[in-house]
Amino acid sequence: MSLFRTLTDKSWEYQGSDTHFSKTRTAAPERIALRFFLGVVGVMFALFITAYFIRMDLEDWRPMPEPLLLWINTLILFISSVTLQWTRMILGRGQRNKLKSGLLAGGILSVGFIFGQLTVWQEMTGAGYYLDTNPANAFFYVLTGLHGIHLLGGLWVWTRASFKVWFGADVEEIRLSVELCTVYWHFLLLVWLVLFALLAST
Template sequence: MNVTLIFLAAIAAIIIWWLAGQRLTSKPWLETGSVQLPDHVGTERPAPAVKIGLFVFLGVVGAVFSLAVSAYFMRAASADWWATPVPRLLWVNTAALALSSAALQWARREALHGRVERLRPALAVAFALAVLFLAGQIQAWRELTAAGYVLADNPANSFFYMLTGLHGLHILGGLAVLGHTTLRAFATDIASDRLSLSVDLSAIYSHFMLAVWLLLFVLFAGWANDFVDLCRTLLS
């Protein structure tokens, strides 16, 4: 439960920090004497509605995973719980997802500067690495089932397949958007504002799903309880 609260607090802190950066709490009707300047003078543009919607969606996704992790901890206290071994392939998958997120951050920077010729390979690399992550997850499932760790064998297996499958579905949804963005980048010679926004949203989504996967990986590896014990020791 403590891990769940820490995760929810981290998500809330990130959302509040971003909203503060977008100046969504300002009251323009109380600011007298101000003059609206053109966009090219350096004024800060308000956040697009689709970006705000993405953060709201990520907040909901974070809550869903937090509830699932909370259920994982409560169920793990039962006598019929046998921990599922972590396939070594998950280390490779984690590296692939981290590199995909890094490639999208690279693409985000190139789109900001309008360098389409550098944006295209960055998007292609990010897409390929995300596909590699999903393929690796499926292979990890096959290794576990071949070793006898089937879905209905014990609750730990069920949670492993459920959480990794739920995360994989979210990665698949992000891949659909990223694929469309990549095709648009190869079809144009100029990084338009709409294309830059799509790259920005894909990068934010990828970073969030990487953070969720790192939490799940720590959970499956059995390091979460050690982390909580360390926090308790430091606070006591």
């Protein structure tokens, strides 16, 4: 399943012979809540991006440099998202060890991304690019900070899903947690790619 199809998947339209599975797909309030939350977060980032474009046209705007580490962090988040997608795909195959490995790898990579972003902040402040010295600096810290906070929130869901896997929960019980976690990671990856392209091009 492609990344776009995963994010736009209309779960309520699925029908199958397995009544329990179909009911899980269509009735889970967590799915509805996630879609609503992603919509709200998407609008929030869209407003910030719009404000970014408006503000950058003023004379006091001085673009920040583009640290190499941002490229590395982007690759780390991409691999994390792909890893969780692979984990989602093997859910129904009874390969619990691979399921554990996939979840663990996805989480560790995500933590690595967050630490990488904090390292970029340290490099920027060490070079004199402080939050309050230029509007471009402020937008950089706000946008990357908001994205990091939402990823931290996702790690809480990842932790709950991991506990279910490690303590032997039934596959159907953990399916929803893993799928929601994966969709959220894909969403944050797309948001970050947009932010990264914006920051790198301006």
